[in-house]
Amino acid sequence: MPLNGTRKTFGTIEVINRKNLETGCPDSKLMFTESDLCWLTIVGAHVSAAISRLRKIDEDKIFAAISRELADPENEGHRVRSVYQTIADKLVAPLMPYKVCIVRLAFDEQSLMVTDKSHAEGERGWGGRQDELRRKGEGIVGKVFETGKYITVEDIDSVVEKFNNDKWIEEQGLKSFICFPLVILGEVIGTLSLFTGYKHKFSKTDITFLKNVSFLLAAFKIRSEKIKNFELKTTTLEVVEPSFREAKHSFLENRLDLGERKTQSVDVLVLASFESSTEQYQVCLETGNYLRAYQIAEFAYDMCENIKKNINSVEDQGLYRRLVAMSSYWKLNLDLCGARKGYDRSL
Known part of the structure; x- marks a missing residue:
């Protein structure tokens, strides 16, 4: 039975072999009745609702933690990259659906460079990957940098040749991808790329969450630069x-x-x-x-x-x-x- 939430299917409930009520043992010859299916449907609905609530709570906790990290004045003296690394780590934490997070910042007006990245499996997950500069308009990330609009790929296997590190992606079993621009005052100053280890349909909730995180990442960089400039002047x-x-x-x-x-x-x-x-x-x-x-x-x-x-x-x-x-x-x-x-x- 599917575990259908409001906007997505979280998984399934699989029941193998109905129990014989007389013997108390599973019997592969017995068929499930309509009453059994009805009961399993109700169970599935309640489980889905519980998972949906828990995921929302977890997302809010992650969001609150990220906002604290980015907005805390005690981080004024920290390098942008060190703070971004902390955020990348949080985005691939067990509570989140993402397996890989990569942050790129503008190297100049025409190219991006990888500044921070995090893998749910740690350093061993980066073997065979090349982090070269990404030119504006080059590949999916380059198009996001050029247009300032996010791009989702829910089935990487069907378009894997469009990715620069296609062999690494296949080896890591990455199935879905989303790339968000870091935009502030109409200027794209970087990108946030996220991969999942399973085929994932990005919901409106996912988009809203990542849009806010991307905004915070961009705002933090600009704020840090303004503070630094002020300190230099005074x-x-x-x-x-x-x-x-x-x-x-x-x-x-x-x-x-x-x-x-x-x-x-x-x-x-x-x-x-x-x-x-x-x-x-x-x-x-x-x-x-x-x-x-x-x-x-x-x-x-x-x-x-x-x-x-x-x-x-x-x-x-x-x-x-x-x-x-x-x-x-x-x-x-x-x-x-x-x-x-x-x-x-x-x-």
């Missing part, structure tokens, strides 16, 4: 920058209340506790309450921006840089929730 002396965690606690301990400090030369708005807001935001993500998560991110981002406007970036350079990092953190979370729920926010 660093005129050799300064030892404390960790973000220390800076965050220092800022929260010294936050000012506008109601009590209206007469001061610099107006500083009240900022809700960063730790408390972050915890509430993550709880909302994990429970699927994206509207509330959006509201938290919107409030925190607006507060950071208002405070930043009232800070002298030269005299209060340390505070200003921390505010830039915090503002970037909440802006990315805000965009994430907007993409997830279909909001449109003009800033």
Whole structure:
């Protein structure tokens, strides 16, 4: 009996040999009755519903973990590639349907290079594969880079010759493929490629999930570049920058209340506790309450921006840089929730 979910078939229930009620032993000569089939259909429906719910919960957990990794200000000093490797590993984790994940970033305007990759079977899965530069318009990945539109291949066997590493694909038993562009502000800055080890029909849920992940990957790279450029412009002396965690606690301990400090030369708005807001935001993500998560991110981002406007970036350079990092953190979370729920926010 098929395990049919709302949008996909998860598998089958196979029953071999009906039991003889008199002897209590399986008997290959006995036939299944309509009542048996009806009962198995009901069982299958309940099992499918349970699997569907569990997969949705697992996907939300993975999505929340990815958003934390990409949006965490403590990763500001980390290389983009090291963060992307963590995300690639999560996408081929046991909870996910993917066996291989490959991230490519633009080497120049005409080519892509593999920067991070992860295989469910570890390093041994990469034997025989060549990670050469991929030119714009070359093969499936090149077309995604050129057009900025995702491509799915649900049956690799029928078009395996279109893949550059066709022998490796056959050896690894890869059956389905999807490639998403990493697009930000209309520019394709890379691609996200995923393979499955079985024939997989990519549902609307799959597409939405990967579209949001791709958006986050692209946004993280742009955000990291902006932070780096800001640091280069503002660093005129050799300064030892404390960790973000220390800076965050220092800022929260010294936050000012506008109601009590209206007469001061610099107006500083009240900022809700960063730790408390972050915890509430993550709880909302994990429970699927994206509207509330959006509201938290919107409030925190607006507060950071208002405070930043009232800070002298030269005299209060340390505070200003921390505010830039915090503002970037909440802006990315805000965009994430907007993409997830279909909001449109003009800033």
